[in-house]
Amino acid sequence: MIETDVLVIGAGPAGSTAARYAALGGADVILMDKKSEIGSPKRCAEGVSKKGLAKVGVDLNPRWITKEIDGIRLVSPNGTDVWLTQEEIELPEAGYILERKVFDKYMAMDAARAGAKIKVKTLATGLEKVDDGYIVHTESMGKKEDIKAKIVIGADGPECHVARWAGMKPTTKAKEMESGIQYEMVGVEFEREGVIEFYFGSVAPGGYVWIFPKGDDIANVGLAVLAHKADKPAIEYLDEFIENCPYTKNAQPVELNVGGDPVGGMPKKMYDDNLLICGDAAGQVNPLTGGGIISGMTGGMYAGQVAAEAIEAGDCSKKFLKEYDKRARDDLKHEIDKYKKVQEYMLTLDDAELDNIAEAFQDVNFEQISTTELVKSLIKVSPKALLKLGKLL
Known part of the structure; x- marks a missing residue:
């Protein structure tokens, strides 16, 4: 049996950030992911803010930046648009469109540089609670393998298997899980380069359509809908939009991405004895925009910090780990709750x-x-x- 202080399940941005900060805090850390290639397939429109990256201690690298955002365009159902670009207003620091397949790998590399051990193609299949932690059952490279950890951090996305296995209630109700679908496309036309575009209304019931430029004539074109607001599958809404939009009607897809986006907010509890959850698994997502990279990494940062502190103190009880819940809520809860109310109004x-x-x-x-x-x-x-x-x- 493999033994470690901290086991992080899921090597997305939140999980890699948790692993990095736990390792920086002096803990022995294993970061595992079920995929053969960290970051692929992506389930994301790939937009982040500059301030957010700085907040979680990420140094910029041109290898994972595809485009700097120069502004936004909001489009109503009848085509009325609102431009917020440097031509209309003085832009503060906005953000970037990432290449998530590269970005996620680099975040895992940063965790490795901090001291975390990485296991790819390692699927968690169950948890077993023991007195001093958890035994996690896995299938690694086709072989069954058990890992014993004093603290498990679940960063396994909206499916949140870790939380469910540990007996914690699911983060998001079915009606609060958006269905997202996106093409990466070539041949997209733009009125202004570097502007991210949002289309609202019945083109995407309960959500919106986005066009995020990635340089040249390439863009992520996708949408998210709430199932109880929609009367057909998300892909039908997307294909219809692409066919009717003058900027995308001549474009071609080179990649298809699908996934759920939990927009119900954080659950009542994100910790237990020897257990923390962060990122999408903990609903650390802006309910209005559906964006969760920076907020998930923020949750991961606090999870890693508190996990390392617990290991150093020799106390992995829920009483000690509650500090993670406090830090995450102090930082994220106000914004998430606020934008949840705005989202409900928009609906x-x-x-x-x-x-x-x-x-x-x-x-x-x-x-x-x-x-x-x-x-x-x-x-x-x-x-x-x-x-x-x-x-x-």
Whole structure:
């Protein structure tokens, strides 16, 4: 049997960050992933903020940056668009479009450099609680293998098998799991380069369509829908959009990505004796945008730090590990709760109301690009939004 202080299950950005910080804290760490290639297949539109990367201690590397974001374009159902680019406003630091297949590998490499051991093509098949931790049953390179850990960190995505096996309630209800589907496409046309585009309304019920440029004529074109709001599969909405959108109708797909996106917020409990969960498995996702790379890495950072502290203290009890829950909530909960309310409000709007908001936005002088700034402006132009959301900001 293999033994370690900390076992991180899932080598996405959240898991690799947890492994890195646990190793930096002096713990013996194993980071495992079921895939043969970390980062592939991607389940992500690949956008991140510059400030977010700095927050979790990631140094920029041009190998995993495909495009710097120069602004955003919001498009209502009737085609009314709102441009927020350097031509309209003075841009603060915005962000980047990543190449996740490279980025995820580099995050795992950073964990390895910090001292973590990495096991690829290693699938967790179950957990067994023992007095001083967990025994995790795995299939590694076709062989059954057990790993005993004093602390297990579940960073295994929206499926959250680790939490379920440990008896913790699932993070997200079925009605709060968005169905996402995306093509990486070539031959996409842009009015302005480097601008990420969002299309709202009945083109993607319960979510939105995105076009994220990746340089030249390449872009991620995808959407997310809520099943209880949709009357057909997500791929049918996407194919219909691509066929009708002038910017994508002549483009060709070179890759298809699918996956669930948990937008229900963080669960009541993200820890137990010898156990922590982070990232998508812990609902550390912005419910309004569906973005979870930086928030998941933030959760992973706190999980790794607290795990290392617990190992050093010789106390892996839930009483000690509750500190992770506190740090993660202090940092993430306010934003997640706030944008959950905005998301719920957006779900009440029909296409005509979205068009009216886009028309009203034409006369708004935006000071900067941020989700908060957009919500503030929404409250200014919509009496209904003021009534529903006025107390948020």
